[in-house]
Amino acid sequence: MNVILLNSGPQDLGKISPYRTLGAYKIAHYTRAAGYDTQVIDHAMFLSEEQLRNCLLKFVNNETLVIGISTTFMRDPARPFDEPSLPAHIIQALNYISDQFPNVKLIFGGYGTFLVTNTRSIDFVKNPYAVIMEYGEDTFVEILDHLRGKGPEPKWTIAKVTQSGPYKKMIRQFAGPLTVKFNIETDAFRFTAGDAIMPNETLPIEISRGCIFKCKFCNHLLLGRGKLDYLRDFELVKEELMHNYKNWGTTNYYIICDTFNDTEYKMQAWHKMIMSLPFKIRFTAYLRADLLDRFPDTPYMLKESGLTSAYHGIESLGEQASNTIGKGWSGKSAKDYIPRLYHDIWNKEVYQTISLITGLPGDTREILLDTAHWFRDNDLYNVVWHTLGLSTNQTSKNASEFERDSAKYGYELNNNAQSDTDWKWQTSYWNNKQAGKYLRETLLPIVEPVSAKYSSWGILQLLQYNIPVDSFKKEKLESIIPLHLRNHVTAWMKKYKHAVKIS
Numbered sequence: 001m002n003v004i005l006l007n008s009g010p011q012d013l014g015k016i017s018p019y020r021t022l023g024a025y026k027i028a029h030y031t032r033a034a035g036y037d038t039q040v041i042d043h044a045m046f047l048s049e050e051q052l053r054n055c056l057l058k059f060v061n062n063e064t065l066v067i068g069i070s071t072t073f074m075r076d077p078a079r080p081f082d083e084p085s086l087p088a089h090i091i092q093a094l095n096y097i098s099d100q101f102p103n104v105k106l107i108f109g110g111y112g113t114f115l116v117t118n119t120r121s122i123d124f125v126k127n128p129y130a131v132i133m134e135y136g137e138d139t140f141v142e143i144l145d146h147l148r149g150k151g152p153e154p155k156w157t158i159a160k161v162t163q164s165g166p167y168k169k170m171i172r173q174f175a176g177p178l179t180v181k182f183n184i185e186t187d188a189f190r191f192t193a194g195d196a197i198m199p200n201e202t203l204p205i206e207i208s209r210g211c212i213f214k215c216k217f218c219n220h221l222l223l224g225r226g227k228l229d230y231l232r233d234f235e236l237v238k239e240e241l242m243h244n245y246k247n248w249g250t251t252n253y254y255i256i257c258d259t260f261n262d263t264e265y266k267m268q269a270w271h272k273m274i275m276s277l278p279f280k281i282r283f284t285a286y287l288r289a290d291l292l293d294r295f296p297d298t299p300y301m302l303k304e305s306g307l308t309s310a311y312h313g314i315e316s317l318g319e320q321a322s323n324t325i326g327k328g329w330s331g332k333s334a335k336d337y338i339p340r341l342y343h344d345i346w347n348k349e350v351y352q353t354i355s356l357i358t359g360l361p362g363d364t365r366e367i368l369l370d371t372a373h374w375f376r377d378n379d380l381y382n383v384v385w386h387t388l389g390l391s392t393n394q395t396s397k398n399a400s401e402f403e404r405d406s407a408k409y410g411y412e413l414n415n416n417a418q419s420d421t422d423w424k425w426q427t428s429y430w431n432n433k434q435a436g437k438y439l440r441e442t443l444l445p446i447v448e449p450v451s452a453k454y455s456s457w458g459i460l461q462l463l464q465y466n467i468p469v470d471s472f473k474k475e476k477l478e479s480i481i482p483l484h485l486r487n488h489v490t491a492w493m494k495k496y497k498h499a500v501k502i503s
Helices: 023-033 049-059 088-100 120-124 137-147 234-248 264-275 289-294 298-304 319-325 328-345 365-377 432-450 456-464 474-479 482-499
Strands: 003-006 038-041 066-070 105-109 128-132 156-164 167-174 203-205 252-255 282-286 307-315 351-358 382-387
Touching: 003 023, 003 049, 023 038, 023 066, 023 137, 038 049, 049 088, 066 088, 066 137, 088 120, 105 137, 120 156, 128 137, 128 156, 203 234, 234 264, 252 456, 264 298, 282 456, 289 298, 289 328, 298 307, 298 328, 307 319, 307 328, 307 456, 319 328, 328 351, 351 365, 351 432, 351 456, 365 432, 382 432
Parallel strands: 003 038, 003 066, 066 105, 105 128, 128 167, 203 252, 252 282, 282 307, 307 351, 351 382
Antiparallel strands: 156 167
16 A cells, blocks of 8 residues: 555544544545555554454555544643643654564644644654645645656755654655645545445535635635635536445545635535435534624524534624624624524524634633623523634744734743643633633633533534434433443444454
């Protein structure tokens, strides 16, 4: 096998993992199209070191050029999210393969590449070769072509020089390809039989790429794109849905667009295409609530086309904070619209997750406390509330506006933070440690007792295990007990291991 790609969702049974993330499969699709035999090994976080090592040995041989590692969720679950480390069993399995096949290059990609560039865990990896910092479809193929002697190497800089025993290793950092060929608009992606898709599995699907907005705290790629840029041809989307249904009976989806409902045209085209299918689907998506309000037909179209749950990034109900981050609607209209959307327009049949942030400019303890009471008093479904996270790497190409110009927004970043006890940012009002403590000790005790246990994403995972939709009603959630879910996950992983012959 020329290429092996390691992939995984987060190792967290409380969030009903495992689930597939799409990036590794996109890379696999384009390496196969370029003539390279490729195998994805998924759910690596759920495999033991021995299982992962044995599985790699089934595919690695003298023809193997690269093992790619998707770092998006491949982090030590025992460490805080903002203090990541590569899991020990991943490191040990990779090192074992490097001992047996020293010419195989290890390339890291995904949204966790700071595992490589900002932590010492990579020092314990024997043969790291490179990181790919952006979308890698073209870059990965160009690297393979170069390793095989078929073309020039993409431009790179030094990401890091690591020290492991007596050896120093230089890790390349690729920012992009020499020639851009990938076009999301004509993307004809397919899962394959070798991907070991399970019957009734909820699968990720990409309809568009990037976001038309530029929220000040966001550091995702392709922010501020044009409204109809990077939008797939809906006939190709339909063909992918039909392919999955024909081969695996797939009807459940995670739509991974940064903002699914970014234009009214997109929602109309989606609705028309879905209604032409010979089967019904169910899906979850990230939806801007302000655009649902602005285009009042879209909530009904979405529900009719199979929307089962939705994730709304409200962030703050404070007027100053909302205006500052670029979501002024949230501070003016969300208090009234969100309850009406959930109770009246969707009749409690689309399960909402409300996302909020503690630590935004202008948000006081009183404003945040009022927000907690608003969620509780309006009998809303689910809330996800976290403390603002800012990186001290202000020169990163995709650094957020808050990170690039922190002083302008009242933030001081602590470049010397070394541990969990150090503050990462502070304002004249508080720092991230104080904001996090207030969230844990005051806000969460108010909202968690009345918040449904499973978020929008989690609901589509529950559907994967044939748990009926009626079980998602808040008053019935206590029937979905952790042991019951653990048994489902264990049985599902057993089927996956059997399909890819993992012993």
